[in-house]
Amino acid sequence: MSDPVNDGLSVKSLSVLLGGNDILRKVSFDLKPGEVVGLIGPNGAGKSTALKAILDIVQANQGIISIDGNNIKGLGPKERAKRLAYVPQGAPVHWPLTVERIVGLGRTPHLNPWQELGDADQQIIQDVMQVTDCWSMRDRIVTTLSGGERSRVLLARAMAVGAPYLLADEPTASLDPLHQLQVMEIMRKVAAAGVGVLIVMHDLSFALRYCDRLVLLTGGAVLASGTPDEVLTDANLEAAFEVKVSRWDEDGEQFLAPHRVKALS
Amino acid sequence: MMTGFYKHPWALNVGLLGLILVAALLSAKFGQVDLSTAQVIDGMFGPGDTAQSIIVRELRLPRIILAIMAGASLGYTGAALQGLLRNPLADPGVIGVSATASLGAVIAIYMGLTAIAPLALPITAMLGALVATIILMVLASRDASVLTLILAGIGISSLATAAMSLVMNFTPNAITVQEMVMWMLGSLENRTFDDLMLAGPFIVLGWLLMIGVGQGLNALSLGEEAASTLGVDLKNLRWRVILGTAFSVGATVSICGAVGFVGLVVPHIVRAFVGFEPRRILLPSALCGAAVMVFADILTRLPVGHGQLRLGVVMAIIGAPVFLLIVFKTRESMR
Numbered sequence: 001m002s003d004p005v006n007d008g009l010s011v012k013s014l015s016v017l018l019g020g021n022d023i024l025r026k027v028s029f030d031l032k033p034g035e036v037v038g039l040i041g042p043n044g045a046g047k048s049t050a051l052k053a054i055l056d057i058v059q060a061n062q063g064i065i066s067i068d069g070n071n072i073k074g075l076g077p078k079e080r081a082k083r084l085a086y087v088p089q090g091a092p093v094h095w096p097l098t099v100e101r102i103v104g105l106g107r108t109p110h111l112n113p114w115q116e117l118g119d120a121d122q123q124i125i126q127d128v129m130q131v132t133d134c135w136s137m138r139d140r141i142v143t144t145l146s147g148g149e150r151s152r153v154l155l156a157r158a159m160a161v162g163a164p165y166l167l168a169d170e171p172t173a174s175l176d177p178l179h180q181l182q183v184m185e186i187m188r189k190v191a192a193a194g195v196g197v198l199i200v201m202h203d204l205s206f207a208l209r210y211c212d213r214l215v216l217l218t219g220g221a222v223l224a225s226g227t228p229d230e231v232l233t234d235a236n237l238e239a240a241f242e243v244k245v246s247r248w249d250e251d252g253e254q255f256l257a258p259h260r261v262k263a264l265s
Numbered sequence: 266m267m268t269g270f271y272k273h274p275w276a277l278n279v280g281l282l283g284l285i286l287v288a289a290l291l292s293a294k295f296g297q298v299d300l301s302t303a304q305v306i307d308g309m310f311g312p313g314d315t316a317q318s319i320i321v322r323e324l325r326l327p328r329i330i331l332a333i334m335a336g337a338s339l340g341y342t343g344a345a346l347q348g349l350l351r352n353p354l355a356d357p358g359v360i361g362v363s364a365t366a367s368l369g370a371v372i373a374i375y376m377g378l379t380a381i382a383p384l385a386l387p388i389t390a391m392l393g394a395l396v397a398t399i400i401l402m403v404l405a406s407r408d409a410s411v412l413t414l415i416l417a418g419i420g421i422s423s424l425a426t427a428a429m430s431l432v433m434n435f436t437p438n439a440i441t442v443q444e445m446v447m448w449m450l451g452s453l454e455n456r457t458f459d460d461l462m463l464a465g466p467f468i469v470l471g472w473l474l475m476i477g478v479g480q481g482l483n484a485l486s487l488g489e490e491a492a493s494t495l496g497v498d499l500k501n502l503r504w505r506v507i508l509g510t511a512f513s514v515g516a517t518v519s520i521c522g523a524v525g526f527v528g529l530v531v532p533h534i535v536r537a538f539v540g541f542e543p544r545r546i547l548l549p550s551a552l553c554g555a556a557v558m559v560f561a562d563i564l565t566r567l568p569v570g571h572g573q574l575r576l577g578v579v580m581a582i583i584g585a586p587v588f589l590l591i592v593f594k595t596r597e598s599m600r
């Protein structure tokens with residue numbers, strides 16, 4: 001039985017100090033199973049740091065992070081790895097491995113140091129590769145792929161972990177429009193399967209269209225959080241990004257684009 | 266490049282084991298006195314008082330075992346370091362223990378310790394390796410990054426090399442300098458079970474530290490951040506690979522000199538058969554390193570060198586062209 005009160009990834013009063021600078025100041029938000037939450041904000045607002053602090057890549061100075069009611073500090077690295085999957089920004093691949101081997105690395109938290117991938121692992125690998133449309137290129141060498149193909153493969157790698165929560169740091173960065181849309185569609189599919197998805201993103205139109213909720217960070221603190229309509233107000237966007245936006249509807253969907261700089265001074 | 270070995274890596278391991286056995290047999294046969302295969306088997310397993318049993322068991326067997334252990338250490342640590350650093354140019358020498366071990370040996374020769382006791386040189390060399398190992402341990406225990414450890418290794422190497430030059434500089438006679446240079450070129454000549462007993466435990470300790478690092482090295486293919494989110498304890502992994510290398514390679518260099526190229530080239534040879542996955546190349550690299558080392562040691566006994574051909578020279582003369590060949594063949598996938 002799931003417990004609706006404790007279910008989810010919860011971040012409370014997260015503060016991070018790096019090199020004497022406050023990168024995050026008492027940031028709180030949560031992520032429920034099956035929803036897509038966008039973490040937005042200008043460059044340097046602390047979005048990526050928030051993800052890294054949740055993942056314990058960056059040391060938090062203060063705050064409590066819990067997964068389904070369990071404090072993350074009480075989980076060992078392997079247990080944490082089974083619950084939180086991560087798609088790093090511009091993820092590197094250092095060896096010319098096949099696509100299938102790369103995706104298979106996602107099963108690492110489930111294996112002991114000697115164990116080879118089993119049939120159940122293979123099935124999961126095949127499933128996530130089909131969802132991300134990578135299966136046909138499973139024998140290709142990852143270093144020969146295009147940027148769009150590569151980002152799908154690395155997304156599949158993170159999905160192969162089979163974690164209940166997926167954290168992605170700008171998964172659409174440096175992709176062409178088609179591949180950006182593909183990645184966001186995959187994120188929605190992942191959430192539809194019950195995974196809580198937290199995405200650091202810059203595209204406000206995607207934030208509006210693909211996210212269930214948004215957290216807007218500025219200067220290391222939460223400026224607004226809630227549904228896209230609540231967060232993406234003209235006032236919030238001017239305060240956070242110093243831009244004015246245009247809005248329009250098409251095919252029953254809302255769109256939004258930065259239009260001009262708020263004030264030239 | 267990839268062959269059936271990619272699906273069946275054990276087939277390569279079995280083949281390499283066979284190669285080591287063949288090399289060991291050849292190594293037992295050839296030397297100042299050439300023996301037939303029957304004489305080798307008889308000397309090995311027959312009564313222990315014949316001339317051939319002394320040649321096989323006391324002269325050639327320790328040399329074969331040392332060659333296997335040295336080659337396996339260099340091959341395995343080369344593969345593990347390349348995985349840890351995610352850099353195909355890494356070599357066990359990068360962490361600095363080879364240079365400090367050599368410095369220890371050069372000091373032993375300078376002070377004339379070799380005349381006092383035959384084991385004085387390897388013991389001093391191992392003390393040299395220990396100095397570098399302790400510096401690396403202190404750094405690793407303070408959560409230094411891999412880059413810091415390697416930069417420290419380069420610093421240690423440079424300092425040890427400079428100190429070696431200084432010692433040579435102050436050496437009054439040319440014969441002693443020649444002795445130093447010949448030692449550094451590497452050899453397994455006249456090594457005994459005493460050498461094996463001295464270095465063996467440290468080599469094995471290094472191996473034990475590095476058991477089971479393959480999974481972490483595989484995950485590191487995705488970078489340190491992704492690896493840590495896959496549950497890999499990076500600090501522990503760094504500690505084990507660096508210290509495992511320090512112990513096994515430090516002891517290896519103390520016994521057979523600074524033999525280059527095995528640690529760099531062997532993992533590349535193995536990749537041609539089993540692909541680039543870091544875990545898959547570890548064991549075959551150890552086996553291939555062992556086979557290559559035993560063969561190179563046989564070549565040092567060829568009459569062309571009048572018994573003066575050194576192990577490091579043979580290895581580099583063969584290793585460098587092989588390395589170039591691999592570089593040409595893998596240029597497509599190495600972008």
